[in-house]
Every structure is written in C-alpha cells, then in structure tokens.
Amino acid sequence: MAIDTKHSENRSVVDQVGSRVRWLVAVYRRLDLSAQVSFWIVAAISVAAAAAPLITPYAPGEQLAITADPALKLHPPTPANPMGTDLYGRDVFTRLVYGARSSLAVGLLAVGIAATIGITAGSIAGYVGGWVDESIMRVMDILISFPALVLAITLVGALGSETVITILPVLGELLASLPVVGSWTSNNIINVIFVIGLVYSPQIARVTRGEVLRTSEEEFVEAAENTGLSRVRILVQHILPNSMAPVLVQSTFLVATAILFEASLSYLGLGVQPPIPTWGVMISNGQGYLPDSWWWTTFPGLAIMVTVLALNLLGDGLRDEFDPRSATDGGPN
Amino acid sequence: MSSLLTIDGLTKHFSEKDSLIRRLRPDQEVRTVRAVDDVSLDVKEGETLGLVGESGCGKSTLARAAVRLIEPTDGSVYFDGDEVTGFSRSELREFRSEVQVVFQDPFASLNPRYTVAKTLMEPMRVHNIGANDTERRERAASLLERCGLGAEHLDRHPHEFSGGQRQRIAIARALSVEPSMLIADEPVSALDVSVQARILNLLDELREEMGLSMLFISHDMSIVRRVCDRVAVMYLGKIAEVAPTDRLFTDPQHPYTQALLSAIPVPDPTVERDRVHLEGDVPTPIDPPSGCRFHPRCPKVIPTEGWDGSQAAWQRVLALKRRLAADELDAETTREHLEDERKSVSDDAVVQELYDEHVARKGVADAETVSLPPDANDTVKSALQRLVAGDRDGAVAMLERSYTTPCAREEPSLTTHGAGTHQSACHLHDPSFVTQSKSQNGELAVDGIASGDAR
Amino acid sequence: MSTSNYAIKRTLLLVPVLLGVSLVTFLFIRLSPSDPVVAMLPPEAAAQQNIVNELRREMRLNEPLYIQYTYWLWDVLHLDFGYSYSQSARVTSLIKSSAWATAQLSFFSFIIGVIVAVPTGVISAVKKDTWVDNVTRVAAFGGISLPGFWVAIMMILVFALFWQNWFGAPLIPSGGYATLSDGLGTYLRHILPPATVLGTGFAALVMRMTRSSMVEVLQEEYVRTARAKGVKEKSVLMIHALRNALIPVVTVMGMQIGFLLNGAVVIEQVFQWPGIGRLLYMSVLSQDLVTVQGIVLFIATVFVVANLVVDLLYAYLDPRISYE
C-alpha cells in the first residue's frame, strides 16, 4: 500500500516534468520565427561553449607558431584555422569558442546574482511596504543613480587586484564548486561577475516590486488571506509565481546586456584578465594590428553581436508571449 | 433568531498617501477618506442580509473590515458572541473557517497557476480538514459536483473555464472550510444575465441546504430583492435605511432609497414610472457633506423656515450656495465667455448669466427651468452682485444667513418605523424637524415621507 | 496637488538620493581594502612621504569617519573635488574641460537618436506586423546588440584606414578632438563618428519604446473616439496618439542619458575624445582615486538631475501625474 502511494507520487513527478516540457514546447511553438531561430542560435552557442574541447583540436593558449608552424603568426584564415591566427600564433576560432564560455558564464552568473538580490529586495519591498519599502527602494535609487559602466569600472578599479572572494569567502566557495568557473576564483572575472550582478540588481528589484504590488492587489490574494494562509505563504505561493514572468523576460535581456558589458570592461582591460580568453580582450589586442590582420578583431565582434542579438530577439519573443497587456488585446465585442 | 455577526460602530478611514514631504508643507492637509463611518448592523443566523449602495459608498470596505481583511479604524465586530476585533492571529485564522468571502471578479479571484484541486484543497489544509490529501481531493470533487461542475475538472486551470464556471469554483472554495457564513461581494456583477441567474440559484440552494447566513453585497437592487431577507442601504459610508426586503421595496422611507428604487430601469416598457431625479454626482467620501450626507442631492431636503417657493427652487438655492462656498463660480471666466459670444459684459449681464446658469438652469436639456419666490430672487441676485464685485465671502455669508437647511446642521440618527425592523436615518422622520417644516409648508408633508410613517 | 507642488516634492526627493550618492562615492574609496591614502595616490606620488602626509591631513584621516565625510561633503558643495596627483591639476578644472567635450558628444548622439528613432518607431507601430515593422525591429535589436567599441573600431578601419588606401585621404579622422573654431567641416568630421556610434544604441532603444508605446496607445478607446469624431487619420496619429505615446518615451530617454554616459567611457577611449569618460578611464588606470571619486559623483549628479528634469517634463506632458 505504502509502496503504491510512493509509486503514484513518482508518477506524478514524472507527469509534472512531462507537463513542464509540454508547456515549454508549446511556448516555443508560439514564438515568432526570429525568436525561434534565436533560440537555436543561443542553444548552439551554449553547446559549443560547453563542449569546446570537442569542437576544436587546439587548446586556447596553444601557440601554433611554436608547436606547429612558425608561419602561423597573424596568419589569415585557412581551412585549418578558419578565422586565422593572432600575434602569438593562437587559433582565433579556438579562442572564440573558449571565449563563449566566459561570456555566457559572466552573463548567466551575473544575472543570477542580480536576480537573487533583486527578487529578494523587490519582493520584500513590495509586499511589506511602509518604511521597509521606502528604505530598500531608496538604496536601489542610489545604486541606480550611477551609470552602470561608470559604477562598474570604479568598483573594479577600487578592488584592484583583490578579488571579491577575499571579501566574501562563502560565495567564493560556492562559485569554486561550479564546473569551469571553479578554476577562475583567483581571476578578475569573479569581480566582473559580482560587479555586474550588483549593478543590475536594482533593475530587477524595481520590476519585481512593481509586479508584486500589482499582484498583491489581485482578488485571489485577498481570497488566500481569507482562507487564513500565512503572509509568507501567500507571498511565496500566490504572489511570487504570478509576478515572475516579466522578471524572467527582463532577465533574458539582462543576460544579453551583461555579455556586452563584460566585453566592454574586458576591452578596456578592466574585465577578465589573461589567460582566460574573452571576446573583449581579443578585440582590444587585435585593434593595434588593423587594417592588415582584420580577422583578429572582426570575428570576436561578430560573435558578440550574434550572441547578444539572439538573446535580445529571444527575450522580445518571450515578452510578446508573457506580457499580460498584449495578451488581452480586444477581440470582437 | 439570534444574531450571528454583529457590527457595532464600525469605522474605516483611509489616509491619503502620507509622506514626510507632504507634512513639511503647511498648505497640504493629509486628507482622510471616511469610507465607513460608525456603522452598526447585524446578520442573524440563517439570514441573508443585503447591503446595497452605489460605487464608493463603502459597502465592500464595510464587509472587509468586518472580517478583518482590512483592519477597522474603530468599532467592534462580534461573531457568535466572540469579539472578532480582539482576535489574536491564531484566533483570526480559526475564524477564517467560519466566515468565507466570495469575491466579485471570478477572473481575478482564482490563482491562475493553481489547478482547481489545489485551489480547493489549500484552505482544507490550512484548517486541517481531511486526514490526508487523498481524502481532501475526494472532498474537493464532491464540493465541485455540489457546485455544478464535475470531478473531471479537478486538474484543470482557471483559464479553461467560463466566468460562470469560475464563480462556481470560487463558491466551492469558500465552502471547502465548512463556514457558517458567506460574504458575497457582488458575486454576479461580472457575469452575463443568463449566467447570473444560475449562480444566484446555486447560492440559494446552498444556503438553504447548509443553513448558511449570508451578507450579500450588491449595487443591483433587482438582485437584492430576489436574494435577501433584509436589506441595508448605504450612502457615503453610512447606513441610510434597513428594512425587511418587502418593506424596503414597497414602502421605502429614506429619500435616497426612494430615488435609488425609482432609478432602476424596469424591464417592462409598459411601466411609466415617476422617476425621482437626483441632482449631481455621488460625492467622494473625502470631506463628506455636513449633517445628513445625502442632503446636497436630496430631492426632499428640508427648506428654511418661511420658504414659500417650490422644492426644486429650494434645491437650486442650496446648490448655488454650495458652489459659491466651494469657489466654483468665477465671474471673470463668465465675463470672458460672454465676450467670446459677443454679448454684453456689464456686471448686470454677468449676474444674469450666472443666475441663468446656476438657478434657472436655462438651456440645459434635462433640467426644468425654475423660478424663485420674489424675495429669494432678490437675495440671490444681490449675492451674485457681490460675487461679481469681488466679495465672494460676503456673497456666501449673505446666502448663509437667509438660506440654510436643517439637514446640513446635524446628522440624522436611525429612527424606527412600524414593527421595529424598519429603520431609516432621515430628519424627515425626526419629530422635531417634521413639525418645524410642516408648520410652514403643507405641500412638503404630503410630498414628504411622513405619509408612510406609522403615526 | 498642483504641478508646482509636484515639482517641489520631486526636487526635495533629490536631496536624500544625492546625499546617498555622495556617501556611497565617499565610502567606496575610504573602505577600499588598502590604505586609502596609498590607494588614492598614483604610485610615484605615494612614494613621496610629504605628499602622503599632506593628503592624510587634508582627508582628516585621524578623525572619525562621519567627520571626514562632513568635511569632504563641505568641500564638494563648494565644488572642490581635491587635487589630482596623476594629472597635476585640480579635479574640478579637469572635470570642467572634459565635461564640455562629453556634453557636445551626447548632444549630437541625442539629436541623431531622436531624429531617427521617433519617426521610425511611429511608422513601425502603424505598420505593425508588416515587413516594414519586421525590418525595423531586427535593425533596432541589431543596434542594441552591437558592441559600440567594436563598431567604432570598424568605422575607423573602413572610413579612415581603408578609405585612405582606396582614395588617398581618410573620410574621417581616426580620432581626436576638434572645436568649432577649427571650422565646421573639421568639427563635424571629428564629432559625428563617435556621436553616431553612441547614438545607435540610444536610437534603437528609443525606437523600440516609441513603437510599443504607440502600439499600445493605438488600441486605446480615445483613439477610437477620435476616429468616431471624424478626425483626419493623420491627426489621429500625430496628435491624439503620439502625444500620449511620447509620455513613456520621454522617461526612457531620461534613463538612457545613463546609457549615453556608459557608452562615452568606451567610445571616447576608441576615438581618443577627451571627455569625462576617458578622464574616468585614465584615472582608474592610474589608480587616481581622488579624481575617480570626483568624476563619479559628478556623473551621478548629472544623471540624477537629468532624471529630475525628465520627471518634471513628464508631469507637464501628462496632466494626470501631479494628482497621484
């Protein structure tokens, strides 16, 4: 009997996963063409980044001028090096693929941090209200008063060679346990992730707060109060799940923005430090070898553009899907 | 019948958004919205009490404050002898299983992410009804069937249902904790008429079957008449009249109730009704009128001693006075307008124009043109002359001296009619006011409500 | 509440925000992990004990933190941001000259952005879901997605370097600053390329906002009312709809002033434009934290004041707002 119940519970978990997947497929089907294409582009880039060693025979730091052919310095594209090589004889394509790792990791982790801070702060501010709301939002107002990049380079500059991990060891350990990222803990990239996360948290906090306020006004929340449910449960079970769609859509855009942001920081030399390959640093290094070695700067730029564009178009498609206002377009009568 | 829910002097005031900066400025007062003001009512066991009134009259606020979905400012509420207003958090939670609310908008009152089963089982879980989820699910299924839907609907989401079906689910949710009382807040106003009838029938059956008491809130007099045993009429946060349903509809005592009843469009073209025309809009509960809150719109507002004009003329004089006091009349704008129209812009012309606009109401499609008794005519015109001369305060004082209504002076209290179950709050039923007005105006007494009074 | 009361209220709200901004700026230098004096000075200055002592005294480092802050704030309120040891100049005068360069750049990008974005947004909304709309949509997202510094590099590559190879003379200079006194042609050739790059992202965002705002407004009932009144379709769009649609667009433009300032940091670097962004970057590189502090406070203040102006404009455009 007991086994039976457990079995049925397992079944229901499978059902739930199944219904989630069906729902995702349904969402995908409703997206417009550009968003669907974008979805596959983002997927392809993610897979390439994750499976980088399988995609390219070289290591990102491998200097082909030393290991293979001395001529492979600033060499134009060939079938073996489809995007040419750089000054040190490294394969640009290889560095591009490994660069995708840092771009995506920075984008996702930074937005993860921003979402954690922003959703917590925003939902507390929106739901508790009063002076708690006032003080949280004033702090956010202050943070948002600094243009993001200005704040970021200042913070990165102020941190200097120290990484956030020396200040926040717990989070550092958490990061160190992640694949790929784990080996970066001593690199500036950790600072970049944290700074971008901090800088974008007010935006998520504002959206979350607005949505929580809107949802709190809904009758079903009042109905939940009327059943005697506790305030915390009402927030977690009724309000937040119904407030998250715009936050998720915004997060998609923020991942795109964060990738651009990281590229700018790295281009300025304030972001990710060698030896981790990133697109921004590649552009910055190659800039001095224009116009002759155009491939060194052109391909990383295109890579940034395609990735960011795909994420933006996907976000736009998701917004059309989840924006309640466009969903209630008046039909007949 | 003993009373199940007793509301005693309940008051709910909302402060307009208050802020430090607003306080820093001396010219800005924090305005208070007096949504519900000192209301007493009781719902008896097994009874359906209707609460009617126009939007903004405070009926929903009253109901929510009574069950502490919002915290009342003042007053007390008793449920089955216990003081709800004194409940602790845990007592309040227990109380939630006794009184349940059915909300207005079935499209908003169900969590769109919950399945029907989850919606129905959550309250049971909170109140420990049913031993486990299997049992609760069974109960949910039978509740759903009771409300006219099937167990096969349990795993669906709200968006798969029509408005009427959703309202059934909302009712099933309310019943899931086995309450002894329902508060139905406009439960059918978002639905089409054919669906309305079915939901009302369902509520009726359930009430009878389960012996529920009900507070039924509605703006629709026709529905109230069909559903309720007793009806309370609210106006601007106050109870104007309470009576058994048939008494209220056949023999309304308060001028507001009379107007309200006469305003409902009757679905019968052969009925030619004498409509009581109510002037103006429903005022906001911020700064409600002094005295009887209905007096600025009241078609039977008591005239000053010695008034020998018509009731309509009296109302115009009062309205003029009010607008003057609120600084709504501006002689210069009127003069500019006359200039635009290429008419005379002399002071006399401006006075005449203001007089025509506010007293005679010439050229207004749906208002009759009235004339004032000679002495009133003179006073009003000289008051307007003062306004044109720039002395608004003087103009107001002048009218104030000669023309005030006792209705604006003090608040009426509830007086009883007939057998004691019928109460209304109108000065016309107050013996001291009635003698005062009857003595100089016979027409009023006939026109007045006094005729229906048991005397 | 009248509009003027709203303005007063909104302006008063600025005070706590600016105080907070100054406090944050103050703190992240003072609380940086290393010795603030050493951190604030460029290495060559930090080696000189007399400079270190001078700064220590000036910063009143022996006093409690709030006293230090008060003195600092007092100086800042008198427009004294301190002395830049890396540039050997008062920070105030550094900011003054570079802010003017950035202001010209932002002004041109703003104008370019608005001229392109608003009409395109309106057309895109009116032709919603046609090919016109799709093309502008992808173009706009392209504009948002382009890394500005890369576009700048490519622009220099094509119009300066390649152009010189092809035609003998570059179409645009590969960077640098010019003023109107250098002649209008020279001036425009210097300022337009960075302004265009800066304006691209800005224009793309404003265009998207104009479009979605316009699409929403076109579904409003008052637009139907205007049509039912027999108003000409052009007036329906340009008067009844656009006037309402511009309200959120103006807000976005205000917020995008921050976007322009962000972009300025990078683009000024690429084009060697001696603006505030480049100054900030150089100061960060040389670890000149006094200057960084001054610039950051200045930029944040400009940003906050710009948003105030936008809010007041908003209240003027939307008669409902002051009655909230």
Add this chain to the structure above:
Amino acid sequence: MSDAQTTLSDADIDAETEAAQVCSDDSLLSVRNLQTRFQTAGETVQAVDGVSFDIAEGEILGIVGESGCGKSVTSLSLMDIVPEPGEVHGGTVRFDGEDILTKSPEEKRQLRGNRVSMVFQEPAKALNPVFDIGWQVGEPLRVHENLTKSASRAKAVELMRRVGIPSPEERVDDYPHEFSGGMRQRAMLAMALACTPDLLIADEPTTALDVTIEAQILDLIQELNVQTSMSVLIVTHDLGVVAEVCDRVAVMYAGRVVEYGDVEDIFANPQHPYTKGLIDCVPDPTADEQSLEAISGTVPNLADTPEGCNFAPRCPHATDECRQIDPRMRAVGDDHYSACLWEDPS
C-alpha cells in the same frame, strides 16, 4: 413538441430575403445583411453575421444581447471603425439614402462626428487624458465646420451647459481625470452633439455608471432625442434600459438579430426562445417573489457556429429541424420579426 407548433413554409430564407423583409427604403438608417469578421492567424470569428435593421427619423432603437453577441461590433461597423483585425466584409449601411460602406474613406470621415456621432461605454477611457475637455468637445467643430480654436471653445461651453455640466465656463479647461464618471459621459454627449447629428450611436452608454447617474444620462439622451429629433441607436445588455428608453429593439444572439420590432410588443409577447429566456432571467425590481429561469449552456464560439439555428444547442424546444435549418427572421406580427423556425415554439 406540441401540436400548435407549425413549421413555416418560407423557413429556409436567406439573409438577403430577411433584409428585404425587415428594412424599408425611407428610413434614416437602413442596415442590410451586415457582415463583420475578425481574422486572426488561426481562425475567423464571424462577429456580425448578416444583420439587418432600420432606424427611422427621431426613433430610438435598442440593440440588446449578452457579451460576445456582436452588438458592439455592429455599432462600430456602421461607421466602419471596427478595430484591427476586424473588417466589414458584406452588406450595406444606407444612411439618408446612400450606402456608407461604399464611400471613400474621406467621405466616411466627413460623416463621422458630423451627421452620425458616437458615445462609448467607458467615458474614462474614451476621453483623451492629455487634452482638456473644451479642446475635445470643440474638436468636431474644428474638424467639420472649420471653427477656430477660440470659437470652438466658446461653442464647447454652450454644449457643456446644454448637457448639464455645471459652471461650464470654468470646467472647459479641466482635464478628463478631474471629472466624475457622470460628468465625463455628459462631456462625451456634448462632443457628440457638437455638429447636431442626425443619428447618435450610444454603445453601452450607462454600463460603467451608477444607477442614479445612469438614470440621469438616460433622461438626458431621451430629452435630446425629443428636443432635436435626433435618432438614437442604443447598444446595451440591459433589458431594463431598452424597456425604459427605446421605441424599437433588436435582440442579438451569436452575431445575428433573432428578434426585432416594437419594444412593447416584444416584451409582452416574445417570439424567439432566446428572447423569452433573456426576459425570464432578468429579475424585475418591481416584482415580489420570483424564481429566475436560467438559460442553460453557453454562447457558441463565433469562429465555429453550430449547424442550423445558433440557439438550438441551448434551446429547450429545439428539434431536429432546428439543428439542420439555419432560420432567418420573418414577420410574426405588425412590426415584429423573429428568427425561429416555429410559430409558437413553446
């Protein structure tokens, strides 16, 4: 089925024949076989499916029905201002002898707000929030009569006075949000009256208002109708409003007019089962004990209407014929038309 039930010989008539029966040539507005659809990617919703009716000079006609029956779309179709993706794709709307639908957009525009004007359900949304009331009320005069700004403003004051807005000289500068609901609807009416139209189309003009304010607005419309002999088309879901103000009524169900004619006759002697059901489920505020008869089932999907009579699935008297033959209106009395196959379906 009782014996009294007889099929009519001409049961199988089409929409054109219906139009010919229902409409006469000398009315102010004559709508024949009007068809409006909403085409979206997946489906076509036939919101108005061959509607015909007349409005005579000085008459008040009501169109009544539940939400989704196509009554509002009908009213918008008359002036061809159905919102995207809707389109009028059939029928004629003859106004004063000329077909509006075949006119050029410019000619249509010149009729709108001039000879035919409209007021809408939610005055709060129907007024533009960023322009003052005077500007909006005077706009039709500037558009159609080339009045100057100041002249149209002066005229706006007069119009506002006429519709009972107190102190119009002052309120002319106010914005819509400074007006109460009732006053906003009065302002809408002032705007509609600006060019002294021959026909006023009022789409649920009182639905958003409180009952005492509704009474004021209905009185006002009736007064204006009497004083200016302007014809009025009122679209409403409230049978009470119809009974109160209308001379004639068209009952709509699922995109069709199912019963049409003189108000008193239809209320006293409803012929179509839907009309009967509708009347039976509306509580009468003047009657004491009453049990309401509900109509069972739900409104059909207008993208996929049932075979035969649209109402058959919900009709208590439906027969096999009802599920096959699509009935059209035909005369069942003097100025009384019904779209039921049966002469006496009960």
